Amino acid sequence: MISFVPEPHLLDSPRGRDWPPSPGAHGTRTTPPPATADVAIIGAGPAGLAVASALWHLGVHDVVLLDREGRACGRFFDRVDVLGQRVLRSPYEHHPGVEGYRDCELLDFARLHWSLLTPVERREIRMAQAGHRSVVPVDVFEAYCRHVATLHHVDERIRRASVREVRPTADGVTVRGDGFTVSAAYTVLCLGEERRSAPADWWDGEATPRSVSYWDEPVPPEARRLIVVGSGLSAAHLIANALGDGKSVHWVLRASEERYQCADVNASFFRAEGRARFDGTSWEDRQILMGGQRRASVMFEFRPLLRSAEADGRLTVHRGSTITAVTPERAGRAAVRLAGGEQVIGDHVVLALGTAVSNGEHLLPDGVTAPRDGWPDLDEQTLAYRNAPRVFAVGAAAGMVLGPAARNIDGHRVATARVATAVAAHLESAAVPLHADDRMAARV
Ligand SMILES: Cc1cc2nc3c(=O)[nH]c(=O)nc-3n(C[C@H](O)[C@H](O)[C@H](O)COP(=O)(O)OP(=O)(O)OC[C@H]3O[C@@H](n4cnc5c(N)ncnc54)[C@H](O)[C@@H]3O)c2cc1C
Missing domain, CATH: 3.50.50.60 (FAD/NAD(P)-binding domain)
Structure with missing residues (x-):
């Protein structure tokens, strides 16, 4: 068998180019978090950015994002930069945009900035246009994240804050950290993954x-x-x-x-047919699939x-x-x-x-997460915690529902579509019961 090995020069791309600022950029606010919000999103990484952007499209604007880093995708870029990583592993079609809305996508964004790109980067765009695997510069991705954050008014909703506890009640969720309390109708945990410590x-x-x-x-x-x-x-x-x-x-x-x-999980898991391999299968079969796909x-x-x-x-x-x-x-x-x-x-x-999934256990009261093998117990349609239906999870924590792509940028779009639709529907009709049997499920 002939195997094709891409050239190492694809790993290089300039970092820190002078991207034109997106019109209307506000920058992050330094004011404390608000006392109330319809939705509190904890974590402003690619997952939190996707959720806030989707809610914006759905007309949900009373949103606050609480994040330790205090800027959109801050931890993600800190991590790739300390490693000197210049290109993403995910191809051009994976981006933190919103499923179902024709926003300017990552590929369009890169093409619009053609004059700033190197010949190798331009060739990768042509590869993406032809439907082949492509390599995305971190620099392009960061400028695009800023664009998405500006376009959907996310920057102005981010507050630098470390959340210590999330307390769900029958009619809301109380989110607390050092010196602040936010009373939200709904909370979405977009906590990402922590680095794995040595034994x-x-x-x-x-x-x-x-x-x-x-x-x-x-x-x-x-x-x-x-x-x-x-x-x-x-x-x-x-x-x-x-x-x-x-x-x-x-x-x-x-x-x-x-x-x-090429990708860290088999490409089929980024598509509906890959996710379908998870639907209706036993916990044990899902574990086997996850074990096979989440190998380094x-x-x-x-x-x-x-x-x-x-x-x-x-x-x-x-x-x-x-x-x-x-x-x-x-x-x-x-x-x-x-x-x-x-x-x-x-x-x-x-x-x-490697990294370990943050399942919300350290924030939610004992017993709410009900983890099985470390995975939180989530409603399969809405990704709400079954024991706390006003709290949702997007990102790696949704892995045992959405499959191995849940931890990746592309998986966030799928999770977001379910969560944002469910939250917007609940907010629109406060009369909608929050219990699983009656819930208005957002089917994606
Ligand atoms: C080096 C590296 C390269 C990667 N490359 C790719 C890639 O090319 N493609 C891809 O799809 N995936 C990639 N990944 C996986 C990547 O991490 C995820 O796709 C993406 O970052 C996950 O987004 P997230 O928002 O879920 O998590 P994160 O980006 O980790 O964001 C979570 C945010 O929540 C904050 N937070 C957590 N707990 C709290 C709290 N209690 N209070 C306040 N804030 C909190 C964190 O500080 C962080 O800012 C890479 C990962 C690493 C480490």
Whole structure:
């Protein structure tokens, strides 16, 4: 079989271009959150942005977005920038727009800014137009997110705030954080995923040793010999950056072999027929599908680079290696101990162990989330928590309803269509009961 491997230069795109500001941009407000709102959205990442934009189209304007970062998609761009990631993994047709409304889509937006793009970026647009897989610059995506946020008046509704608790009652939801309380009719949790921590037994004590950091933190520039742990795209970026800086790298993988693929889940799961594989199937079958699809993998574009670095000795790959301990060595060096007894020694260890879904458990009262294997118990049509019908989830938390694409930008559009339609319908007819049997379900 002939396999086509895209060229590594597709991974590069300029960052920080001077995009023309969207007309009418207000910027984020620094005022405290309002005391009341029809809808409080917690999290202003791509999921929160999609929900707020969809509600705007549906005429729901009394909306507040509460977000720790205080800006649209702030955490997403902080994360990709600390990794030096210049292109998205999702293609042009995935964007945080609104399902069913012909807003200017990501591809249209990129074409409108043709003069700002490099020849490689223009070629990728032509690939997308021809229906092939395409690579989207982070820079284009960020400018587009700003455009969507401005167009739908989202920026002006974002408040920098850390939410500590969400308390549903029969006729509303109380959202509290440090120094503020919002009483909302409905709340949508768009919490995303937190980075996965190392197992407690990898080192003594709670504090992370100084010679160890995580993928979303800067790598100390003085570390010449890096140990990267993990098999996903973040690990690949860390390795590529280190090699580019002339460092040598040890790559520790639990799997017997690294996996290369274009998207992080099979493309069919971004379409209705993929989601249909979830509908009506047992919990156990869904778990099998999720287990198979949520395995770490690296974009194909990295393969030539990583293979050649391994061949010339700049990269040493420890495949099929289970870590038993990470120990700080003398003189600030670190050692990773593997199950077979081998020790890998370097100046610094970076852990890229993936992310864990925020299911709302730390915000909602005990028993409301009713998690099964970590997944919250959600109504399959509306994505409302079954034990708190005024609280909804969009994003990775909806994974066991929508399938593996729920954690991706494209999955947010599908989840949003269900949630926004249900919320708008409830608001329009306060008489509509909120119980599952009678609920006006938004079928998408
Ligand atoms: C490096 C990297 C690259 C990725 N690339 C892609 C890609 O190319 N394509 C793709 O589809 N997906 C990609 N993903 C997955 C990506 O994270 C999601 O698609 C997207 O960010 C999820 O959006 P979200 O809004 O659900 O979560 P997030 O972007 O994480 O946003 C959630 C927001 O909620 C805030 N928040 C959480 N809890 C609280 C609280 N209690 N109070 C206040 N605020 C809170 C967070 O601070 C954050 O700002 C990537 C992920 C990473 C880490």
